[in-house]
Every structure is written in structure tokens, then in C-alpha cells.
Amino acid sequence: MPPEAVLLESRAMRDSVMGLGRVGVLDKVKALVLLPDGLHVTTRMVADYFEVGDRAVNSLMRRHRAELSEHGMHVLKGSDLRVFESSNLKLSAESYPQGRAHLTLYTRRTLLNIAMLLRDSEVARAVRTYLLDVEEGARGRVEVPRQTRPAPTVESLDHRLTHVESSLADIGPALRDLGPVIGRISGRLDRLDRRLDATNRVVCAMSERLSDLAEDVRELRYGPRPLPRPHRHPGSRPKRRDQG
Known part of the structure; x- marks a missing residue:
């Protein structure tokens, strides 16, 4: 063979x-x-x-x-x-x-x-x-002592590159699986933002309504507010009724 x-x-x-x-x-x-x-x-x-x-x-x-x-x-x-x-x-x-x-x-x-x-x-x-x-x-090569070992060869660098490439290939599928999860989380966050915005509008409307209701309660208890008195210029005298 x-x-x-x-x-x-x-x-x-x-x-x-x-x-x-x-x-x-x-x-x-x-x-x-x-x-x-x-x-x-x-x-x-x-x-x-x-x-x-x-x-x-x-x-x-x-x-x-x-x-x-x-x-x-x-x-x-x-x-x-x-x-x-x-x-x-x-x-x-x-x-x-x-x-x-x-x-x-x-x-x-x-x-x-x-x-x-x-x-x-x-x-x-x-x-x-x-x-x-x-x-x-590789089998026929003699092991060189560490202190006299030559610089890395192209073959050894190629082996390291292969290891890195293999690691990247393993990461790729994991990132693809993570993509849809991130997309779903992003969609949920968008929906949550819209709900919070709607809740804020409801709270503001309720606050305005409570303010109006408090005013109505005050009028029922104390009566309507008196009209403001007309402004009088200092030094002026009030008109007599017999003055035409």
C-alpha cells in the first residue's frame, strides 16, 4: 500500500x-x-x-x-x-x-x-x-537544546497562524448564534421604551387632572376666589358719587 x-x-x-x-x-x-x-x-x-x-x-x-x-x-x-x-x-x-x-x-x-x-x-x-x-x-529532526534553539521557522509560524484561524472559525458560529438573541433583546428594549413613554404621558395627564380637581375642591370649600381690586394710582382721590 x-x-x-x-x-x-x-x-x-x-x-x-x-x-x-x-x-x-x-x-x-x-x-x-x-x-x-x-x-x-x-x-x-x-x-x-x-x-x-x-x-x-x-x-x-x-x-x-x-x-x-x-x-x-x-x-x-x-x-x-x-x-x-x-x-x-x-x-x-x-x-x-x-x-x-x-x-x-x-x-x-x-x-x-x-x-x-x-x-x-x-x-x-x-x-x-x-x-x-x-x-x-519532523520525526528525523534532532531536538535542539533550548539555549541554542534557532528563531521560529516559517513552519512554526504557520502552525501558530493555523491555531489562530481555527479559533476564529470556532468563534464564528457562536457569534452567529448570538446575533438573533441580541436582535430580540433590542426589539424588547424598543418596546419597553415606547411603553415608558406612554406611561409618562398618562402620568402627566393624571397630574393635570388632579390639579384641576384640587382647584374644584377648594372652590367648593371656600367659595370662588374674589376678583382682584382695581389698581389705583398713588395720590388720586376717589370720585364722589355726586360728581358727574
């Missing part, structure tokens, strides 16, 4: 390689184009990268859905799909079909997993060979 065939047959071997986070191998074999969010690709983009048909990717996805889902594959529907569409409107219809009820997305880790499952793809075979070469080289 060819060495790279071990990855095709053994889930444990694939999980072992996935644990090393070597997604940088994808760009070393062939340039990988991502969606504008910088994290995902569609089924058509996966097929283009591995130079196979959409049917081959869909068939592989159905057979290994659980394994691929563990490594970043997920399906967008409803409001999550609409939010995603609004952020990716610049994509062409070929790479991102519009007006669909759902959309399957894949991360770099998912593509690396697919590369270890696709049999009839030269690109996938090259990725598997590269992975095994890197693994063999």
Missing part, C-alpha cells in the same frame, strides 16, 4: 495529522482562494481547488459528514444565510450561488481533511504526499 493511502483508509491517522494543524500545506501545493470573510470557501470553490466536479465533493461530504463537521464544515440557513449573503455580495454567481435555502461552508481545516479523503484528485494526492514528507522530516 502506498504511504499516502494510509490517510485514505485510517480515520485515526487523519485525526493525528489534523491535530498538527498543517493547513499551510494547502497554499504550498496550490494557491487557495477564500471568501471575503477570509475563513471559508463554498462547495464550488472546494471543487475548483481540487480540480474535481461538484458531485465528487457532495458525495464525499455525504459519506463523511460527521468527520468533516468536526473540522469546520457547517451549513447556513435562514437569517444566518441572509447575514452571510449581505457580507459576500461581491462574489460571482459561479463561486457563490445566490437565492438558495442553505449554503455549505468549509474552512481550511475542512479542506485539509478533504485532501486526505479524495482519491481521484492530483491536487489532493500532492497534499497527502506533502503532509507525509513533513511528518517524516
